[in-house]
Every structure is written in structure tokens, then in C-alpha cells.
Amino acid sequence: MTTAVILAMAVLGGVANANDFQAGVARKAITPTGSIWMSGYAARHTPSEGVMHDLWAKALAMKDGRGHRVVIVTIDVIGLPREVTDEVVARLTKKHGLERKDIMLNAAHVHSGPIIWPNLRLLYDFSDKDKRQLIDYRAKLIDDLVEVAGEAMADLKPATLAVGHGSASFGTNRRAWAKKKWAPVDHDAPVVRIAAPDGRIRVVLFGYACHNTAFVETCHKLSGDYAGFAQIELEKAVPGATAMFLMLCGADQNPMPRGTEDLARQHGKAICQAVQETLAGPMESPEPAIRTAYDEATLDIARVDRAAFHRELKSDNVFRRRRAAAILADLDAGKNVWQQAVPVQAIRLGGRVVLLGIGGEPVVDYPLRLKREFPKLNLIVAGYTNDVMCYIPSHRILMEGGYEAVDNMVYYGKPGPFAGTVEDRVIAACHRTLGEVGEK
Numbered sequence: 284m285t286t287a288v289i290l291a292m293a294v295l296g297g298v299a300n301a302n303d304f305q306a307g308v309a310r311k312a313i314t315p316t317g318s319i320w321m322s323g324y325a326a327r328h329t330p331s332e333g334v335m336h337d338l339w340a341k342a343l344a345m346k347d348g349r350g351h352r353v354v355i356v357t358i359d360v361i362g363l364p365r366e367v368t369d370e371v372v373a374r375l376t377k378k379h380g381l382e383r384k385d386i387m388l389n390a391a392h393v394h395s396g397p398i399i400w401p402n403l404r405l406l407y408d409f410s411d412k413d414k415r416q417l418i419d420y421r422a423k424l425i426d427d428l429v430e431v432a433g434e435a436m437a438d439l440k441p442a443t444l445a446v447g448h449g450s451a452s453f454g455t456n457r458r459a460w461a462k463k464k465w466a467p468v469d470h471d472a473p474v475v476r477i478a479a480p481d482g483r484i485r486v487v488l489f490g491y492a493c494h495n496t497a498f499v500e501t502c503h504k505l506s507g508d509y510a511g512f513a514q515i516e517l518e519k520a521v522p523g524a525t526a527m528f529l530m531l532c533g534a535d536q537n538p539m540p541r542g543t544e545d546l547a548r549q550h551g552k553a554i555c556q557a558v559q560e561t562l563a564g565p566m567e568s569p570e571p572a573i574r575t576a577y578d579e580a581t582l583d584i585a586r587v588d589r590a591a592f593h594r595e596l597k598s599d600n601v602f603r604r605r606r607a608a609a610i611l612a613d614l615d616a617g618k619n620v621w622q623q624a625v626p627v628q629a630i631r632l633g634g635r636v637v638l639l640g641i642g643g644e645p646v647v648d649y650p651l652r653l654k655r656e657f658p659k660l661n662l663i664v665a666g667y668t669n670d671v672m673c674y675i676p677s678h679r680i681l682m683e684g685g686y687e688a689v690d691n692m693v694y695y696g697k698p699g700p701f702a703g704t705v706e707d708r709v710i711a712a713c714h715r716t717l718g719e720v721g722e723k
Contacts, residue, residue, distance in 0.1 A: 332504060334506070335395075338359035340428055345571070353387070357488075359507040365670050367421060386432070397417070405602060444633065445478070448471055454491065457536065458687075493509075493531075494533055498541075520555060575631070575720065578627050578716045582704075584702065592610050595607035623673070625709060625712070627712040643675040653710070673697050675705065676705060
């Protein structure tokens with residue numbers, strides 16, 4: 284058989300030699316030592332009290348036959364601010380020669396984990412000691428993320444890639460639940476399987492679009508919520524594999540029912556079952572050929588008069604007072620508070636499989652729209668990627684108002700809701716990144 288025939292068969296069959304694609308994995312516990320202030324609920328008034336299970340940073344590194352490397356890190360925390368991701372990226376670029384577009388950092392949006400300073404810093408009035416503890420934890424977290432990504436790249440070995448989709452139904456659009464009317468949901472549970480050439484599964488990267496809020500504000504034990512339990516269950520079901528949870532665009536989806544450890548475990552098992560069923564069924568196996576792109580959407584925030592923040596300083600709402608003081612300080616320092624950059628990243632793994640990451644907390648309208656607009660792609664749309672600065676409402680949500688459009692901006696320290704162009708600008712950035720990785 285001639286070389287030309289062999290190459291033609293490889294192209295037609297979509298199968299690459301195992302040595303052409305490599306993958307590596309690493310994990311590192313990031314559970315805080317001792318009691319620490321937790322993030323996600325303004326109603327909490329005391330720090331954490333014990334640990335239900337460890338929090339983790341897990342890294343998947345991949346390298347195709349052309350030598351293109353990419354690393355995906357999933358982290359069991361509420362969100363990573365730019366102060367963290369920019370430092371992690373700078374250090375990985377310097378140490379390992381990666382480009383910005385080759386590094387994806389996704390937060391599980393865990394509401395039973397520590398505050399990642401300065402993300403959501405307006406939730407509490409911190410003492411100097413508390414603030415110092417949070418800054419020290421952030422510094423260690425940055426070290427841990429750089430280390431775990433490096434360890435994954437050092438672990439690169441021949442591997443195979445497969446992608447499939449399952450479904451889980453416990454994610455409920457909280458607007459439908461609260462207002463008793465129709466609202467969109469996204470029950471997709473995508474699965475990326477990385478296996479050794481002998482078929483042994485090494486990594487299962489799986490996602491779901493739903494807040495990690497099975498535990499409510501009365502829980503003061505550190506945990507990864509339903510996603511933490513799902514990873515634990517999946518690693519029991521697939522011995523030797525590392526389970527990694529990818530938070531999708533679940534800003535307006537909550538687990539239902541919720542409020543107890545039993546329910547958190549129940550939802551974790553539901554996701555685990557969906558993933559197992561996907562792994563046992565037919566999956567798409569593209570020839571791995573990695574392409575990456577990174578862009579940012581610049582979003583305008585609707586302007587209000589400076590006097591409004593002076594009035595807000597006298598509000599009965601402590602969070603509005605804190606927001607007003609922070610905005611006035613930024614204005615005095617000459618900062619532009621009226622625009623917000625939102626990172627958008629695309630990783631094409633081969634064939635039609637693309638992982639698209641959007642920063643902030645995007646609502647489910649985004650993945651539903653993108654999947655309609657790119658029907659030929661096997662598209663996985665993650666939120667909470669590379670920066671979590673506030674909610675990213677769709678035009679529909681912006682017109683409806685409410686927490687996802689307006690109130691969340693108080694806790695995130697933003698001066699007001701976005702202008703009406705928010706959805707179009709985010710979608711345009713998604714189109715640009717998808718275009719760069721080869722979507723025609």
C-alpha cells in the first residue's frame with residue numbers, strides 16, 4: 284500500500300494515528316485551610332464551618348499532530364476575576380510558551396466555596412484581617428492553577444478523543460419557576476472523553492448549564508455542590524479517570540428542588556448517570572486538529588448621572604451604598620466604568636467539535652441561539668470562562684428586567700444595567716472567534 288493511499292484512507296476515515304494526538308491531566312486540591320468567607324449569598328453572616336468535600340482545580344492539556352497545544356482548567360470556585368486569570372495566563376505564557384487563546388479557565392460557580400478576591404467583594408464589610416486572608420488565598424490559588432496546568436502538559440501521552448451529548452432535567456429556569464410562565468431551558472450535558480490508545484478512559488470533561496446552588500445560604504460547609512458530587516460519583520463509576528466539570532451558560536437556571544445535602548447528591552448522581560449513558564453510547568470521534576481563537580466583546584453600560592450615586596449613598600440598602608461608594612471612587616480615579624470587556628474564546632478540537640467559552644454569567648438564550656446559528660457544529664457553549672464580572676443578559680432578559688438584568692449589577696459593583704446592544708455584541712464576538720477557528 285502506497286503512502287498516498289494510506290494518507291487518503293486516514294482523511295476519508297477521519298482517524299488519526301494515536302501518536303498524532305496527545306493528552307495530559309493533573310489535579311490539585313484548592314480547599315482553603317481553616318475558616319474563610321464564602322461567596323455567592325449576601326445573606327450569609329459568618330465564615331465557613333468545616334468541609335463537606337474537597338474543592339479542586341483540574342487541568343486537561345491536549346496536543347495535536349502539528350504540535351498545537353491547549354490547556355483547559357476547571358476550578359471549583361464561584362468565579363475567577365481578571366486579577367487572577369491575567370496573572371495565570373502571563374505566567375503560563377512565559378513558562379510554557381502558550382498563547383492567550385490556548386488557555387481556557389472555567390469556574391464552576393460554586394456558591395459553597397471561598398470568595399476569590401475581588402470577585403463579589405461588596406457582599407461583606409471585611410476586616411483588614413479577613414481581606415488579607417482572601418488576598419493570600421488568591422495568591423496561592425494563582426500558584427496552584429499555574430502548577431496544575433504545567434503538570435497536565437508534562438503528562439502528555441498518546442490519546443483518543445470522542446464527544447457526545449446527554450441530558451439532565453433538574454436545571455430549571457428560575458424565571459419560569461418564580462413567575463409561573465414559560466422561559467427557555469438548556470438541559471444539554473455534553474461529554475468529552477479522552478482515552479488511552481488501549482481504550483482506558485483517562486479524562487471525562489462534562490458540562491451542564493445550571494447554578495451550583497443546590498446548597499442554599501444556610502450551608503456553611505465548603506463543597507463543590509452538585510457538580511462536586513457529580514465528579515466524585517463519576518470517578519467511582521469510571522476507575523482511573525479524572526472527572527472535570529465545565530460550567531455552561533446557566534445564569535438563569537437553578538437546580539430544583541434544592542436546599543439540602545441529599546438534593547445536592549441527587550442532582551450530582553443525575554448528571555453522573557447522564558454522562559455514563561453518553562459514554563456507553565455512540566460518540567463522535569473527530570480527527571484531532573486543534574485551532575484556537577480569543578476575542579473580547581465590549582459592552583456599554585447604560586449611563587446614569589453621578590448624582591444618582593450620591594443619592595444611593597443614603598440608601599437603606601447596604602449593598603447599594605457599597606456599590607455607590609465604589610463607583611464614585613472609580614470615577615474620581617478617572618476609570619471608565621461605562622464599558623465592560625467580556626472574553627470570548629473558541630477551541631476547535633477537530634472536525635465540527637468546538638468548545639466556545641464566554642466570560643461572565645451568560646443566560647441560556649446564548650447557547651440556544653448559537654446552536655441555531657451554527658447547526659453544522661457540534662457546539663459546547665460554556666459560560667464563566669476567563670473572567671466572571673457580572674451577569675450577561677440577553678435582549679429578552681434586559682427588556683424583562685429583574686435580577687439577571689439589573690439587581691446583580693449592584694453586588695458586582697457595576698454602575699447599572701447594560702445598554703440594549705449587549706446580546707448583539709456578545710454574539711458578534713462569538714461569530715468572530717468561530718470564524719477564526721474555521722467555521723465558514
